[in-house]
Amino acid sequence: MRGPFQIESKDPGSLARAGVLRTQHGPVRTPAFVPLATKATVKGLESREVTALGYDMILGNTYHLFLDPGHELIARFGGLHRFMGWDGPIVTDSGGFQVFSMGHGNVAAEIKKTGGVGGRASSVRIEERGVTFRSHLDGSTRFMGPETSMEVQAALGSDLALVFDECTPFHVTRDYTARSTERTHRWLQRCLEWHERHGPAGQLVYGIVQGGVFEDLRTASSLEVASSRCHGVAIGGSLGADKPQMHGVVEMATSVLGGAFEHKPRHLLGIGDVDDLIRGVELGIDTFDCVMPTRLARHGTAIVPDPDGRWRVDLSAARHRESQEPIMDGCPCPACSTGLSRGYLRYLVKHRELTGARLLTVHNLAYLARLMADLREAIGEGRLAERAAALRAGDAPRVFEGCAGASRSHSTMKYMVKRVVR
Ligand SMILES: [Zn+2]
Numbered sequence: 001m002r003g004p005f006q007i008e009s010k011d012p013g014s015l016a017r018a019g020v021l022r023t024q025h026g027p028v029r030t031p032a033f034v035p036l037a038t039k040a041t042v043k044g045l046e047s048r049e050v051t052a053l054g055y056d057m058i059l060g061n062t063y064h065l066f067l068d069p070g071h072e073l074i075a076r077f078g079g080l081h082r083f084m085g086w087d088g089p090i091v092t093d094s095g096g097f098q099v100f101s102m103g104h105g106n107v108a109a110e111i112k113k114t115g116g117v118g119g120r121a122s123s124v125r126i127e128e129r130g131v132t133f134r135s136h137l138d139g140s141t142r143f144m145g146p147e148t149s150m151e152v153q154a155a156l157g158s159d160l161a162l163v164f165d166e167c168t169p170f171h172v173t174r175d176y177t178a179r180s181t182e183r184t185h186r187w188l189q190r191c192l193e194w195h196e197r198h199g200p201a202g203q204l205v206y207g208i209v210q211g212g213v214f215e216d217l218r219t220a221s222s223l224e225v226a227s228s229r230c231h232g233v234a235i236g237g238s239l240g241a242d243k244p245q246m247h248g249v250v251e252m253a254t255s256v257l258g259g260a261f262e263h264k265p266r267h268l269l270g271i272g273d274v275d276d277l278i279r280g281v282e283l284g285i286d287t288f289d290c291v292m293p294t295r296l297a298r299h300g301t302a303i304v305p306d307p308d309g310r311w312r313v314d315l316s317a318a319r320h321r322e323s324q325e326p327i328m329d330g331c332p333c334p335a336c337s338t339g340l341s342r343g344y345l346r347y348l349v350k351h352r353e354l355t356g357a358r359l360l361t362v363h364n365l366a367y368l369a370r371l372m373a374d375l376r377e378a379i380g381e382g383r384l385a386e387r388a389a390a391l392r393a394g395d396a397p398r399v400f401e402g403c404a405g406a407s408r409s410h411s412t413m414k415y416m417v418k419r420v421v422r
Pocket residue numbers: 327328331332333334335336337363366
């Protein structure tokens with residue numbers, strides 16, 4: 001059976017593959033990074049700007065849109081695409097991560113490494129039917145179960161829905177993780193059953209692999225999800241305490257997804273550091289999402305090809321006050337290509353000027369768009385090992401037409417053939 005995902009080339013030296021995921025609102029070239037449009041916007045940008053950066057798909061947040069403005073209201077506007085003026089593919093998460101991040105203490109901080117909502121264990125009640133939680137907006141008691149999550153995502157009209165799962169944190173026991181993973185599998189079946197009866201035609205559904213850092217649980221969960229009727233496989237939950245463990249956990253999942261499951265697309269939830277994206281691609285991940293590039297930008301940090309500096313430069317630091325250098329050489333984004341200095345950007349960041357946040361958001365998203373295009377191209381050319389090594393060593397991603405952040409009309413971009421501009 002021909003599924004929504006076609007693999008176009010495979011890397012002989014790793015699990016990496018490049019392909020095209022076909023959705024109701026157009027194709028997604030993979031491997032791809034998916035910017036967050038948590039509250040129906042990629043913060044600070046217009047939809048056409050996100051497209052001009054070379055992005056095919058964005059991610060909307062079920063939890064936030066469920067609480068405000070509500071999925072019924074968005075449905076009355078014709079769905080999330082029309083509500084926010086984005087006519088490309090949209091993936092919606094299930095709301096599971098946000099619901100549970102309030103219940104497991106510091107799970108959000110642990111998984112996202114950003115400092116989450118802690119100490120509110122009493123505000124969440126987990127039962128077989130679903131989860132009762134307190135809205136972070138007004139403290140009201142709300143409920144979300146597998147069917148609710150699918151109903152919200154159906155009303156939003158996303159191209160790709162994720163099933164409702166329990167996002168297990170790192171600090172719980174193996175026994176808890178095992179029982180929770182089994183419940184996530186039962187919820188997967190309920191999501192698929194609801195979707196088969198009521199889901200919008202053409203909406204793809206991804207199951208979510210849990211199992212914490214335990215190899216047997218991760219392997220079993222991968223096989224359970226992949227052998228279900230879902231269209232794709234997402235990897236979620238706690239991926240470990242550090243990068244090596246996280247890469248190991250991803251490999252536990254993807255290494256058993258070959259053979260009959262090879263053509264199910266794979267999404268890695270909440271990962272977006274430059275080195276993690278490179279490794280994730282090598283481990284056979286097709287799509288990634290993460291708050292990192294846009295959140296860092298709003299706090300004055302730019303992504304740069306500097307492995308020793310964790311690929312980041314904090315432009316709010318006083319040492320940039322007199323710097324007349326651009327963020328990075330050779331970047332086609334509006335800030336770098338027009339020669340705006342680090343000193344100027346530091347000044348904007350220091351005074352929380354909206355222009356500063358916007359310029360850094362565009363720069364960071366331009367960097368990741370080019371990184372993914374570079375990896376995609378390298379897989380197609382059979383040179384992934386060489387290219388990944390260079391990028392890891394601090395080589396800047398190559399400049400591709402369509403990943404420049406320059407203004408282009410949506411329709412031009414959509415049909416433009418990608419070419420390398422050397
Ligand atoms: Zn730039």
